[in-house]
Amino acid sequence: MSWAAGKTALVTGGSQGIGHATARALRDVGAAVTVTGTRAAFGDYDEPLDGVAYLQVDFSDPAAPAAAAAAIGDRLDVLVNNAGGGRAGEYDQGNFEAVIDLNLNAVMALSTALLPALKAARGAVVNVGSAASFLAIREAPAYTASKAGLLGLTRALGDKWVADGVRVNMVAPGFIATRMTGPARVDPDYEKRLLKTLPMRRWGTPAEVADAILFLASPAASYITGQSLIVDGGLMLR
Numbered sequence: 001m002s003w004a005a006g007k008t009a010l011v012t013g014g015s016q017g018i019g020h021a022t023a024r025a026l027r028d029v030g031a032a033v034t035v036t037g038t039r040a041a042f043g044d045y046d047e048p049l050d051g052v053a054y055l056q057v058d059f060s061d062p063a064a065p066a067a068a069a070a071a072i073g074d075r076l077d078v079l080v081n082n083a084g085g086g087r088a089g090e091y092d093q094g095n096f097e098a099v100i101d102l103n104l105n106a107v108m109a110l111s112t113a114l115l116p117a118l119k120a121a122r123g124a125v126v127n128v129g130s131a132a133s134f135l136a137i138r139e140a141p142a143y144t145a146s147k148a149g150l151l152g153l154t155r156a157l158g159d160k161w162v163a164d165g166v167r168v169n170m171v172a173p174g175f176i177a178t179r180m181t182g183p184a185r186v187d188p189d190y191e192k193r194l195l196k197t198l199p200m201r202r203w204g205t206p207a208e209v210a211d212a213i214l215f216l217a218s219p220a221a222s223y224i225t226g227q228s229l230i231v232d233g234g235l236m237l238r
Helices: 017-028 064-072 093-113 115-121 141-164 188-195 206-217
Strands: 008-011 032-037 053-056 078-081 124-128 167-173 228-231
Touching: 008 017, 008 064, 017 032, 017 078, 017 206, 064 093, 078 093, 078 206, 093 115, 093 141, 115 141, 124 141, 124 206, 141 167, 167 206, 206 228
Parallel strands: 008 032, 008 078, 032 053, 078 124, 124 167, 167 228
Antiparallel strands: none
């Protein structure tokens, strides 16, 4: 029997990309999975997943974390904080604050609201950071700051909540083939130059990040908390 059989999981931003792959992987190992997205129904996306529950949640709304936590109930085994993103013009103060709110403040609010449910299950939280948690993206100061902040938040919550039986860790993806990185794959010459910076010389897949998330959420990582697992094809070696 799989470790996830009979367990519950929430994957925010699970309608596409890394979140979608993670929801699929958790479902396939037996978890009862709920995903969030901003559209009215899962069927409004290109690839809805059979056997996965859906919550319409827009985490740019300050009230959204509390509402999502209320919908989950009083027990949760795995929380994957994946929802997030950047936007154009992050040097504008309003845009900067909006990205920080989505990528960092909403994660804190949701995780805190769900702590009683996670404590009841002695559960695990996996935050989805970025290589930008460690490296600067100069045209994306808010994205960089929020993902660096998420690294610090992971460490603090991992230290604080371990006494309650809740582990908190982070994955830090590098160049992953998702819709978010699509613009970098449009120009073949640019893409070729980009991939030359990677020892593995290729894009990562959402499924490869999902595998890392499953490891951190599973009993195989039972002695790990407050840590970050970089999934980057060797980017950080450069």
